[in-house]
Amino acid sequence: MTEAVATRYRVSGMDCGACAAKVETAVRRLPGVEDVSVSATAGTMVVRHGADAHLLPAMTSQLRSLGYGLAPASREEAPSHAEAHGHDHDHDHTHHHDHDSDTDSRNWWTSTKAQLTIGYGLALALAFVTGWIVPSQHQAAFLVAMAIGLVPIARRAFAAARFGSPFSIEMLMTIAAVGAVAIGATEEAAAVVFLFLIGEWLEGVAAGRARASIQALTALVPKTALRDRNGTTEEIPAADLKVGDAIIVRPGDRIPADGEILAGESDVDEAPVTGESTPLRKGPGASVFAGTINTDAVLRIRVTAAAADNTIARVVQLVEEAQESKAPTERFIDRFSRYYTPGVLVVGALVAIVPPLLFGGSWTEWIYKGLAILLIGCPCALVISTPAAIAAALSAGARRGLLLKGGAVLETIGKITAVAFDKTGTLTEGKPKVTDIVAFGRSEAQVLSMAAALESGSNHPLALAILGRAKEDAVPVPPAADARAVPGRGVTGKVGGEAVFLASARAAGEEVALSAAQADQVASLNGEGKTVSVLIAAGSIVGLIAMRDEPRADADEGIAALRAMGVEPVMLTGDNQRTAEAIAKGLHIDARAELLPEDKLRIVRELQAKGKIVAKVGDGINDAPALAAADVGVAMGGGTDVALETADAAILHGRVMDVARMVTLSRRAMANIHQNIAIAIGLKAIFLVTTIVGITGLWPAILADTGATVLVTMNALRLLRVRL
Numbered sequence: 001m002t003e004a005v006a007t008r009y010r011v012s013g014m015d016c017g018a019c020a021a022k023v024e025t026a027v028r029r030l031p032g033v034e035d036v037s038v039s040a041t042a043g044t045m046v047v048r049h050g051a052d053a054h055l056l057p058a059m060t061s062q063l064r065s066l067g068y069g070l071a072p073a074s075r076e077e078a079p080s081h082a083e084a085h086g087h088d089h090d091h092d093h094t095h096h097h098d099h100d101s102d103t104d105s106r107n108w109w110t111s112t113k114a115q116l117t118i119g120y121g122l123a124l125a126l127a128f129v130t131g132w133i134v135p136s137q138h139q140a141a142f143l144v145a146m147a148i149g150l151v152p153i154a155r156r157a158f159a160a161a162r163f164g165s166p167f168s169i170e171m172l173m174t175i176a177a178v179g180a181v182a183i184g185a186t187e188e189a190a191a192v193v194f195l196f197l198i199g200e201w202l203e204g205v206a207a208g209r210a211r212a213s214i215q216a217l218t219a220l221v222p223k224t225a226l227r228d229r230n231g232t233t234e235e236i237p238a239a240d241l242k243v244g245d246a247i248i249v250r251p252g253d254r255i256p257a258d259g260e261i262l263a264g265e266s267d268v269d270e271a272p273v274t275g276e277s278t279p280l281r282k283g284p285g286a287s288v289f290a291g292t293i294n295t296d297a298v299l300r301i302r303v304t305a306a307a308a309d310n311t312i313a314r315v316v317q318l319v320e321e322a323q324e325s326k327a328p329t330e331r332f333i334d335r336f337s338r339y340y341t342p343g344v345l346v347v348g349a350l351v352a353i354v355p356p357l358l359f360g361g362s363w364t365e366w367i368y369k370g371l372a373i374l375l376i377g378c379p380c381a382l383v384i385s386t387p388a389a390i391a392a393a394l395s396a397g398a399r400r401g402l403l404l405k406g407g408a409v410l411e412t413i414g415k416i417t418a419v420a421f422d423k424t425g426t427l428t429e430g431k432p433k434v435t436d437i438v439a440f441g442r443s444e445a446q447v448l449s450m451a452a453a454l455e456s457g458s459n460h461p462l463a464l465a466i467l468g469r470a471k472e473d474a475v476p477v478p479p480a481a482d483a484r485a486v487p488g489r490g491v492t493g494k495v496g497g498e499a500v501f502l503a504s505a506r507a508a509g510e511e512v513a514l515s516a517a518q519a520d521q522v523a524s525l526n527g528e529g530k531t532v533s534v535l536i537a538a539g540s541i542v543g544l545i546a547m548r549d550e551p552r553a554d555a556d557e558g559i560a561a562l563r564a565m566g567v568e569p570v571m572l573t574g575d576n577q578r579t580a581e582a583i584a585k586g587l588h589i590d591a592r593a594e595l596l597p598e599d600k601l602r603i604v605r606e607l608q609a610k611g612k613i614v615a616k617v618g619d620g621i622n623d624a625p626a627l628a629a630a631d632v633g634v635a636m637g638g639g640t641d642v643a644l645e646t647a648d649a650a651i652l653h654g655r656v657m658d659v660a661r662m663v664t665l666s667r668r669a670m671a672n673i674h675q676n677i678a679i680a681i682g683l684k685a686i687f688l689v690t691t692i693v694g695i696t697g698l699w700p701a702i703l704a705d706t707g708a709t710v711l712v713t714m715n716a717l718r719l720l721r722v723r724l
Helices: 017-028 056-066 075-084 087-092 112-133 135-162 169-182 186-220 311-324 328-359 363-376 380-398 407-413 423-427 444-455 461-472 505-511 516-527 555-564 577-587 597-609 624-629 640-645 657-692 698-721
Strands: 004-012 033-039 044-050 069-072 224-229 232-237 246-249 259-263 266-269 280-282 299-303 402-404 418-421 428-439 480-486 490-495 498-504 531-537 540-551 568-572 590-592 614-618 632-636 649-651
Touching: 017 033, 017 044, 017 056, 017 380, 056 069, 056 135, 112 135, 112 186, 135 169, 135 186, 169 186, 169 328, 169 363, 169 698, 186 311, 186 698, 311 380, 311 402, 328 363, 328 380, 328 407, 328 657, 363 657, 363 698, 380 402, 380 407, 380 657, 380 698, 402 407, 402 657, 407 632, 407 657, 418 423, 418 597, 423 428, 423 568, 423 577, 428 444, 428 461, 444 461, 444 480, 444 490, 444 498, 444 531, 444 540, 461 531, 461 540, 498 505, 505 531, 516 531, 516 540, 516 577, 540 577, 555 568, 555 577, 555 657, 568 577, 568 597, 577 590, 597 614, 597 624, 614 624, 624 632, 632 657, 649 657, 657 698
Parallel strands: 418 568, 418 614, 568 590, 614 632, 632 649
Antiparallel strands: 004 044, 004 069, 033 044, 224 232, 224 246, 246 299, 259 299, 266 280, 402 649, 428 540, 480 490, 490 498, 498 531, 531 540
16 A cells, blocks of 8 residues: 655635635545645645545546646745746636636736626626617527526536535525526526626635735745856846855845855845844844845855745745644534535525415515525635635734744634743843943953953854944954963953953952952842853953843833733743843743753643643744643744744744734634624625515625625735734
8 A cells, every 4th residue: 555645736716615615525536535635715735645646637627627727836836826826827727717816817807707707797788788679589688698607607516516516606506596597587697697706706806815915925035146156246046046055135135045144244124024123233144034135235145045945935835834724613614514505405495495385475486585595595705704814814924923833823822821931042032141341440341342352253152242242332352362261260361461361250269369349249140140250350350241141122021911911921941040030030920940841841731730721932942842732832032944844833033022912913813703704694694584574685695695705805804904
């Protein structure tokens, strides 16, 4: 028995959940197919099948008869997905009325759906004029006109029935239109078909907007790049860049690939990718993302990822795959709709038959009402109510650097009642900074200058902290002679002819006795969780430099925002108790320190045992057990690769406030879903009652379906503009 493999395809023309259901049912019936997952919002399908199965021709033929186009999807095509939805697939559609790539047409009037709708509208107008000029041909003119719109619908209806979906909207529409003609309501049947086509076209436009919102990210990456080879630059397609290539990026240009700066220093605007509003100063050794903007100086960059693997391409793919993962609410609606549509057929039949048979009602009147109920009962609006909102929310989050891997994660994170944060690299920056400079007999600038002179060229985190502060304060860094590290003690050398020793407090105490006041200051700084280095010059102590891994700039605000939402934050760290408590005190958060990974897992389990829904926020590398055990694991601060590939959710930019923003996004998405369900069911309920009592007829009934579908889709699209 061959091992099963999963293949991803792009399906063009899907507008709603009902479309996805038809595609899934049709493909699932093919020999060799083990499982199918379809996302109308992403326009994708994942098929699990035997490794030796050759399914593409059969699937293409089957879906074409349903009105959809099919093409293999691969990571290599990721940068051009936006175009792939458009004219590139037109050759796949030979059916008279395909669900083509209308959703992404730049001009609404050029799409097949729009042209069919406009053509049908003109045919109706011509039928009306013909009936007015030749009254005896009135019915015949409307029948001919109606056939133009109804025949493509009926062909798709019977194709869907043949492939396992007999209760499609096309079938309900066909039965209602033919039934209306049979009882003499030809003009109204023709109007209903026209309204149905308008609704389908509007659904396509709305679905295209939702799909394009995330695909628009791919447009951020420039099409060309300046490759530098042996001092000569040449312009080449960005898609042709290979890992290791050197590229030149001029001021004002977008960076065409993920990479590492080799030469140059510039402010880089990362807002398009991470949502970070302030440009970041970057120099040699710093990482840059494709699609970000080099603002003020020429940069020479080494490419670290091919086009298909750059940050934006991976974000787009991640969001599309997330849209294929259904939320619990969406799964419930899907199950409900399987029974709902046949139930509507039964109700429509009972309304048409029971009153005339048992109560002497008019057959024509009650058949008319039964046909209207078929149109009212279509589940399109209900089925799309959840995935449309989820797709919009996932896209809105991705554009702000918040990645959630699927509807289930989006739904769960809004329900969390506790967040367990790592400390280093999550609540803090992950690198020490100079917090205090205490001078004895010298100026603070002199103390910093001598210390920086000794540390020049070192990559030790504490050395980088001192050098960074010297640069920040514009302190001169003179050359040091005979500088060398003394293992376990510090750094020694000569600065300006003076013997200088930058040492730990313990090592310094072995060289020169600290006064009581100096010892108290060291103890006080240590009590704040800071590491203290002592500077000795010419045989006496001239200064103290204290360093600590400081909280992120927005950590206090982010913790307060979570608390205001009713979410309890707690810090879990392997660091020592003193340092943990010092950081926790400033952030007004409870701290559990000196923990091993298994301890963090245990604490997450304890919180869950108390009935709390727990999110674990960490760097995505350490604490894997706790991240896996939490209801939602959020990766932050572990680098782009880790952030994209691990945990349930990821924060591209290291902001603590983004955890609260994720919760806000989730809660707004769920509120939007509840609104959509209320719109879908409420409109149907109203029109059901008004139809039975005789107030409304066939054409308002179709508005209850297509109108509700457009309304819920447009309501979901509001999430794309949500402010977090």
